[in-house]
Amino acid sequence: MSRGTVSPVGARRAVPLLEVRSLQVAYGGIQAVKGIDLHIAPGELVALIGSNGAGKTTTLKTLAGLLPLSSGQIHYDGKSLHNIEAHQRVSMGIALVPEGRGVFARLTVHENLQMGAYSRNDQHEIASDLARMYELFPRLAERRGQLAGTLSGGEQQMVAMARALMSRPRLLMLDEPSMGLAPLMVQKIFETIRDIAAQGMSILLVEQNARLALQAAQRGYVMESGSITLSGAAGELLGSDAVQRAYLGS
Amino acid sequence: MKLVRKSGVQLAALVITLLLLPFITDALLGRGWVRIADFAMLYIMLALGLNIVVGYAGLLDLGYIAFFAVGAYCYALTGSPHLALAFPMAFPDGVHLSFWIVLPLAALTAGSFGMLLGAPTLRLRGDYLAIVTLGFGEIIRIFLNNLNAPINLTNGPQGISRIDPVRVADVSLSATQNIFGIAFPSVHLYFYLFLAFTALVVIVSRRLERSRIGRAWMAIREDEIAASAMGLNTRNLKLLAFAMGAMFGGASGALFAGFQGFVSPESFSLMESIMVLCMVVLGGMGNIAGVILGGVLLAILPEVLRHSVVPLQQALFGKTVVDPESLRMLLFGTALIVMMLYRPAGLLPSRVRRRELGSDEAPESL
Numbered sequence: 001m002s003r004g005t006v007s008p009v010g011a012r013r014a015v016p017l018l019e020v021r022s023l024q025v026a027y028g029g030i031q032a033v034k035g036i037d038l039h040i041a042p043g044e045l046v047a048l049i050g051s052n053g054a055g056k057t058t059t060l061k062t063l064a065g066l067l068p069l070s071s072g073q074i075h076y077d078g079k080s081l082h083n084i085e086a087h088q089r090v091s092m093g094i095a096l097v098p099e100g101r102g103v104f105a106r107l108t109v110h111e112n113l114q115m116g117a118y119s120r121n122d123q124h125e126i127a128s129d130l131a132r133m134y135e136l137f138p139r140l141a142e143r144r145g146q147l148a149g150t151l152s153g154g155e156q157q158m159v160a161m162a163r164a165l166m167s168r169p170r171l172l173m174l175d176e177p178s179m180g181l182a183p184l185m186v187q188k189i190f191e192t193i194r195d196i197a198a199q200g201m202s203i204l205l206v207e208q209n210a211r212l213a214l215q216a217a218q219r220g221y222v223m224e225s226g227s228i229t230l231s232g233a234a235g236e237l238l239g240s241d242a243v244q245r246a247y248l249g250s
Numbered sequence: 251m252k253l254v255r256k257s258g259v260q261l262a263a264l265v266i267t268l269l270l271l272p273f274i275t276d277a278l279l280g281r282g283w284v285r286i287a288d289f290a291m292l293y294i295m296l297a298l299g300l301n302i303v304v305g306y307a308g309l310l311d312l313g314y315i316a317f318f319a320v321g322a323y324c325y326a327l328t329g330s331p332h333l334a335l336a337f338p339m340a341f342p343d344g345v346h347l348s349f350w351i352v353l354p355l356a357a358l359t360a361g362s363f364g365m366l367l368g369a370p371t372l373r374l375r376g377d378y379l380a381i382v383t384l385g386f387g388e389i390i391r392i393f394l395n396n397l398n399a400p401i402n403l404t405n406g407p408q409g410i411s412r413i414d415p416v417r418v419a420d421v422s423l424s425a426t427q428n429i430f431g432i433a434f435p436s437v438h439l440y441f442y443l444f445l446a447f448t449a450l451v452v453i454v455s456r457r458l459e460r461s462r463i464g465r466a467w468m469a470i471r472e473d474e475i476a477a478s479a480m481g482l483n484t485r486n487l488k489l490l491a492f493a494m495g496a497m498f499g500g501a502s503g504a505l506f507a508g509f510q511g512f513v514s515p516e517s518f519s520l521m522e523s524i525m526v527l528c529m530v531v532l533g534g535m536g537n538i539a540g541v542i543l544g545g546v547l548l549a550i551l552p553e554v555l556r557h558s559v560v561p562l563q564q565a566l567f568g569k570t571v572v573d574p575e576s577l578r579m580l581l582f583g584t585a586l587i588v589m590m591l592y593r594p595a596g597l598l599p600s601r602v603r604r605r606e607l608g609s610d611e612a613p614e615s616l
Contacts, residue, residue, distance in 0.1 A: 064479055090481030102476030104469045115469050118462070119481030160476075167481060 360500020
């Protein structure tokens with residue numbers, strides 16, 4: 001279905017952590033996702049790039065269970081996610097950092113992180129995970145008692161990421177983490193994403209900033225008006241003419 | 251330790267003041283004001299119930315008084331001779347269940363009505379939700395108004411009268427009782443009953459606010475998408491908020507029916523819903539102390555006006571120019587506009603709002 005696969009992505013691993021087949025999603029009367037296939041192997045960092053309105057956010061929301069799909073299958077860890085609600089997917093290990101961060105503005109940073117662990121009830125582990133988050137994001141440790149709504153955009157992105165990590169996900173989905181952030185902060189956030197990936201987390205990264213996303217990822221998918229038009233190893237996508245022209249402006 | 255002792259002393263002082271309040275009020279202002287204090291207490295319970303729905307979960311409910319009505323009619327039907335009219339064979343003397351049996355039933359019935367309202371409105375937010383809840387409140391009132399035919403269930407606009415008074419340990423609260431040689435008039439007795447219930451509602455509210463559920467409600471209020479992405483079952487949590495708020499409303503309704511001895515649909519108009527919402531907003535949404543303050547102020551204000559406006563106008567103009575009732579609405583409106591301009595978070599903003607100003611470092615615990 002892809003117009004030009006840059007390179008064969010190697011042999012598919014036996015059990016991908018996430019496998020999406022001919023996913024279609026209608027959203028507000030429009031067919032926003034028109035039958036896409038994608039997969040993520042355990043421990044892989046995969047970028048989903050494309051311009052505004054290509055259907056990237058819709059895809060993520062559907063994977064998280066926040067939107068119903070009209071057809072197709074989603075398999076996670078070998079199991080179908082059919083009829084599994086959003087809150088159940090979180091306990092299965094799927095976490096979404098929503099577009100625009102979605103921090104709980106009038107809760108403190110600490111309470112935000114606690115909410116991330118809502119689906120868990122291992123109190124001791126939660127406490128040590130909280131400590132780990134403050135290690136990962138020292139800025140948040142300084143601001144733990146502050147209302148999340150009063151933080152800067154970058155700090156809010158950190159809250160959103162730390163909160164998602166508090167659910168101990170196996171698959172972390174990030175929706176436009178660089179949106180509206182200062183360049184320095186974008187660097188910082190991406191460093192953290194690389195760190196998290198290096199620890200073995202599977203990540204699906206949705207970005208408009210194609211260069212940054214492909215530099216961080218191992219593989220990438222290019223989405224255009226609801227379809228995946230290109231996929232392959234991130235380095236090769238970065239070098240491909242089509243991506244260069246359409247998303248990297250050179 | 252010192253802090254504990256200090257707050258203990260404050261609490262004791264508060265309790266003693268509240269216990270003496272009916273006598274002080276009676277001596278200074280007259281018995282009518284004790285009755286007003288009783289009503290203020292009912293309003294506080296209602297406002298605290300609505301605060302769960304609006305303040306914690308952020309669901310704008312403009313028909314909240316319907317749950318108060320459901321609770322009130324629960325006790326009106328099961329604690330009065332009225333059902334003898336509809337079912338003379340089954341209940342020749344009406345039904346006279348004990349208040350203490352009806353109270354939990356009224357709360358549960360109102361809670362189920364809360365679920366009934368919640369279920370179809372789960373996907374609605376903000377103004378859309380407000381319109382549907384407003385409609386729901388009106389539907390309940392209209393039902394109460396018209397369910398006097400074909401079977402006379404509610405007695406229509408005439409309402410139900412001769413409702414049994416609340417009895418505590420077989421002592422009726424509707425008559426003056428002598429306890430330890432002190433005469434406690436009925437309004438005083440009800441004051442203590444309502445005080446106890448208000449205290450209970452405050453304690454439950456506080457526990458809820460600091461619970462996992464309370465925090466989950468606030469997360470939904472802040473960002474529903476993010477909340478469900480965090481693994482919150484937003485559907486059940488919202489239904490629970492509606493049901494909990496409605497249960498508080500239903501329990502206060504039963505108390506109201508026992509206290510008044512009479513209920514009619516007129517008491518449950520849209521204006522009452524708006525009054526209760528004003529109490530929550532004026533005092534400080536989401537903050538228990540603020541909501542109590544809002545309840546006291548808005549329950550007393552109309553009475554103050556009623557007692558001052560007419561004599562004042564008589565003295566100034568020799569006749570009554572403005573009706574106190576219309577003046578009340580004018581003042582409410584002005585107060586709300588001024589509040590929104592200068593203190594948008596309410597008279598006593600919630601702990602979170604205070605922290606927004608950076609003065610209160612919250613003690614954190616899991």
